Amino acid sequence: MLKETLFSSKVLTIITHLLLIVVGVTMIVPFLWMFSTSLKDVTELYEYPPKWIPSHLNWQNYIKAMELAPFGRFYLNSLLVTFCITLGQMITACLAAYVFARIEFPGRDILFVIYLSTMIIPVQVTIIPLFLIVKQLGWFDTYQGLIIPFIARAFPIIFLRQFFMTLPKDLEDAAKVDGCGHLRFLWKILLPTARPALSTIGLFTFLFHWRDYLWPLVITNTTEMRTLPVGLRYFVSEQGTQFHYMMAASIIVTIPIVLIYLFAQKQFIKGVTMTGLKG
Numbered sequence: 001m002l003k004e005t006l007f008s009s010k011v012l013t014i015i016t017h018l019l020l021i022v023v024g025v026t027m028i029v030p031f032l033w034m035f036s037t038s039l040k041d042v043t044e045l046y047e048y049p050p051k052w053i054p055s056h057l058n059w060q061n062y063i064k065a066m067e068l069a070p071f072g073r074f075y076l077n078s079l080l081v082t083f084c085i086t087l088g089q090m091i092t093a094c095l096a097a098y099v100f101a102r103i104e105f106p107g108r109d110i111l112f113v114i115y116l117s118t119m120i121i122p123v124q125v126t127i128i129p130l131f132l133i134v135k136q137l138g139w140f141d142t143y144q145g146l147i148i149p150f151i152a153r154a155f156p157i158i159f160l161r162q163f164f165m166t167l168p169k170d171l172e173d174a175a176k177v178d179g180c181g182h183l184r185f186l187w188k189i190l191l192p193t194a195r196p197a198l199s200t201i202g203l204f205t206f207l208f209h210w211r212d213y214l215w216p217l218v219i220t221n222t223t224e225m226r227t228l229p230v231g232l233r234y235f236v237s238e239q240g241t242q243f244h245y246m247m248a249a250s251i252i253v254t255i256p257i258v259l260i261y262l263f264a265q266k267q268f269i270k271g272v273t274m275t276g277l278k279g
Helices: 002-038 060-068 071-102 108-120 123-136 143-150 154-165 169-177 182-193 195-210 214-219 228-235 243-274
Strands: none
Touching: 002 243, 060 071, 060 228, 060 243, 071 108, 071 143, 071 154, 071 182, 071 195, 071 228, 071 243, 108 154, 123 143, 123 214, 143 214, 154 195, 169 182, 182 195, 195 243, 214 228, 228 243
């Protein structure tokens, strides 16, 4: 019986690993094809059957891609906008999550449910009224219009609230006995323990807004205010899409995301694991 159980366990483990390998290969193949296309000559783009390895590695495609569009400006805009939004969401999430998790007041749960319900509203539904508000404020084609509408979002607050609720109440009572106020308790005790959760929120927020295409396309009108996802449109013209240059530019756009995830993956996994569903 023991041998049968061990055998079944090994078979299940092998099947699980095979499925994970298949899923992993499926996910990485598009990136390999993108990298391969970025090194091809224009004559090799439409060959059939397609070639995975170009006959000549055209590294100058990357230089040409940077010359065809002002990618330096696009990079600056994307870095500034994404950094400010990420920092803003982390600050508002810390304050609001603490209130929802640790401070009791009339209507708190109802207010939280209302806030939670905003997550089911598609962005496409709110984009027109949001655009009209931003335009009335005079923020069209400005950094304010790109940043301020997104400095407070529901998901980071809910995620961090769940983390705060897993911490024992005795910790807060002991801090109050020592004369610790709300902000000091949040800054000195809660936030140091919430680093994995904060890293997860920061990573999610950065990834989402780094690749955001719709809102920067709607709210900007000049080349100087474009971000990287919108800038990739410069490789699409009436004569067709310059796929080799677009893939080279896409690789350049992807590099910061890969680097950030490589440095933050441990904190990301730890944050997801430690954040419970209590409450």
